[in-house]
Amino acid sequence: MLPSETPSESPALRADAEKNRRRLLTAAREVFAEHGLDVTLDDIARHAGLGVGTAYRRFPNKRVLIDELLVEQLTTMRDIARAQLDAQDPIAGIRGYVQEVVALQVADRSLKQVMFASDRGQKRVEEARAGLGPAVTALVDRAHDARLLRDDVLASDVAMITLMLSVVVDFGRGYEPELYRRYLEWLIAGILRDGPATGQPPIAMECFHSAMLTFKMGAAPKPQR
Amino acid sequence: MLPSETPSESPALRADAEKNRRRLLTAAREVFAEHGLDVTLDDIARHAGLGVGTAYRRFPNKRVLIDELLVEQLTTMRDIARAQLDAQDPIAGIRGYVQEVVALQVADRSLKQVMFASDRGQKRVEEARAGLGPAVTALVDRAHDARLLRDDVLASDVAMITLMLSVVVDFGRGYEPELYRRYLEWLIAGILRDGPATGQPPIAMECFHSAMLTFKMGAAPKPQR
DNA sequence: AGCAAAGCGGAGACGCAATCTCCGAATCCC
DNA sequence: GGGATTCGGAGATTGCGTCTCCGCTTTGCT
Numbered sequence: 001m002l003p004s005e006t007p008s009e010s011p012a013l014r015a016d017a018e019k020n021r022r023r024l025l026t027a028a029r030e031v032f033a034e035h036g037l038d039v040t041l042d043d044i045a046r047h048a049g050l051g052v053g054t055a056y057r058r059f060p061n062k063r064v065l066i067d068e069l070l071v072e073q074l075t076t077m078r079d080i081a082r083a084q085l086d087a088q089d090p091i092a093g094i095r096g097y098v099q100e101v102v103a104l105q106v107a108d109r110s111l112k113q114v115m116f117a118s119d120r121g122q123k124r125v126e127e128a129r130a131g132l133g134p135a136v137t138a139l140v141d142r143a144h145d146a147r148l149l150r151d152d153v154l155a156s157d158v159a160m161i162t163l164m165l166s167v168v169v170d171f172g173r174g175y176e177p178e179l180y181r182r183y184l185e186w187l188i189a190g191i192l193r194d195g196p197a198t199g200q201p202p203i204a205m206e207c208f209h210s211a212m213l214t215f216k217m218g219a220a221p222k223p224q225r
Numbered sequence: 226m227l228p229s230e231t232p233s234e235s236p237a238l239r240a241d242a243e244k245n246r247r248r249l250l251t252a253a254r255e256v257f258a259e260h261g262l263d264v265t266l267d268d269i270a271r272h273a274g275l276g277v278g279t280a281y282r283r284f285p286n287k288r289v290l291i292d293e294l295l296v297e298q299l300t301t302m303r304d305i306a307r308a309q310l311d312a313q314d315p316i317a318g319i320r321g322y323v324q325e326v327v328a329l330q331v332a333d334r335s336l337k338q339v340m341f342a343s344d345r346g347q348k349r350v351e352e353a354r355a356g357l358g359p360a361v362t363a364l365v366d367r368a369h370d371a372r373l374l375r376d377d378v379l380a381s382d383v384a385m386i387t388l389m390l391s392v393v394v395d396f397g398r399g400y401e402p403e404l405y406r407r408y409l410e411w412l413i414a415g416i417l418r419d420g421p422a423t424g425q426p427p428i429a430m431e432c433f434h435s436a437m438l439t440f441k442m443g444a445a446p447k448p449q450r
Numbered sequence: 451a452g453c454a455a456a457g458c459g460g461a462g463a464c465g466c467a468a469t470c471t472c473c474g475a476a477t478c479c480c
Numbered sequence: 481g482g483g484a485t486t487c488g489g490a491g492a493t494t495g496c497g498t499c500t501c502c503g504c505t506t507t508g509c510t
Contacts (some may be wrong), residue, residue, distance in 0.1 A: 014456060014507060036445040040497055042460095043448050051459035056499055109445050160408065163396060164389035170443070171388060172428060175436045182425035183385065183412070189421035190411025200407035203397060211400045218395070218443030220261040220334050223268050239478065239485060265468060267489095276488035281470060 023048045032110035067122045074128035081135035090143035102165045112166040156208040161187045248273045257335035292347045299353035306360035315368035327390045337391040381433040386412045
């Protein structure tokens with residue numbers, strides 16, 4: 001099912017090696033979910049009950065392992081967006097997409113980092129990331145066609161809403177995991193045709209993409225030496 | 226005026242030393258504004274045109290220098306809140322407070338880190354931080370008295386709004402610095418008595434304070450070794 | 451069973467970045 | 481002028497994450 005689970009390597013691995021490869025992938029998913037992407041391969045190996053050496057032999061470096069899983073998660077999110085195209089109410093579709101994606105973040109700390117990662121990855125990761133945008137745009141277009149949204153609303157608004165709610169999830173983690181639902185309603189109300197007037201237009205899509213490239217959650221570029 | 230500018234040390238510094246002390250403080254403000262709090266004392270010294278040794282002689286360690294400035298910034302924010310108590314419209318007061326504080330963050334990357342810093346600082350910093358909460362609460366109370374807010378709105382809602390907009394500022398930095406204004410309107414509309422219905426209550430104030438203690442912008446606690 | 455190839459474990463080498471120290475040289479101020 | 485003070489910045493120290501290396505174990509073919 002999952003592409004990363006197939007023993008795709010050319011020289012078939014020995015049975016025990018293949019088993020350990022999967023254990024590493026599973027362990028990585030769990031550790032990423034609990035602690036985010038900023039964990040060491042050593043952490044993952046320990047959680048899998050294996051030695052570091054095993055981890056590094058199987059995956060040349062940490063990025064390869066991470067990228068393996070990023071593709072998985074980005075695909076999941078794209079599928080969520082596509083599924084919401086079938087919602088009867090286009091607005092419910094948008095709300096449903098945001099709600100489901102943010103709900104996933106409650107259980108998985110790495111998801112936010114995956115969506116808003118600035119570091120370019122492998123080709124496969126970029127392809128997967130590129131698939132998410134159009135799916136969200138389709139949701140927004142559908143709501144526009146039904147004349148439910150204010151004219152200036154763009155897909156970037158949905159992305160920004162997701163981003164804002166991500167921080168709420170992070171903030172309330174361990175205390176109020178569902179807090180984001182409160183602000184979700186306020187923000188969804190904002191995009192509606194009869195929502196509150198705003199002088200400020202949304203960020204243009206090209207501009208949004210540029211910003212994505214330089215954005216790093218809660219970090220600033222260091223001063224040049 | 227600024228408490229940190231007074232030559233408060235017991236043994237008066239030599240003229241050049243005092244001048245350099247101020248240069249360091251000024252340089253720190255500038256570097257923090259541009260790059261956030263995660264810069265080295267070395268960066269600050271270089272920006273001040275001084276050697277590292279000078280910096281470390283004057284300030285025993287980085288925290289002392291940082292704390293000196295944190296007090297300044299927290300006081301500024303508290304004063305913004307207090308000033309908005311004089312606004313004719315209580316809602317305009319809340320909007321004004323959020324808007325001004327977030328606008329400061331456009332120019333100063335360290336501000337967000339100051340407001341939502343989890344690491345406990347010196348006594349003076351804690352006192353300054355403690356002064357901000359009541360000022361915001363007063364703004365909310367005033368709006369409640371005028372029956373302008375939905376009954377369940379708390380000061381924690383205002384804090385969460387500020388937090389969400391902070392991320393928008395970070396995201397749009399260098400592209401759309403004013404983007405936050407768009408979402409500010411949507412969120413302010415959310416707290417109004419006739420705003421969109423929400424099933425989700427706000428985070429309780431005690432809970433909010435606990436969450437503040439563990440929250441670190443875009444970071445997760447490392448797995449225990 | 452026997453054996454060669456494949457795989458495992460984890461100590462530690464390595465690289466990097468941040469914090470802070472130290473002391474000869476420069477500066478100040480009486 | 482001269483003694484005390486301050487400066488500068490190389491580098492010691494510490495901490496952390498990445499990845500390698502090699503003796504030992506396991507596998508699976510014959």
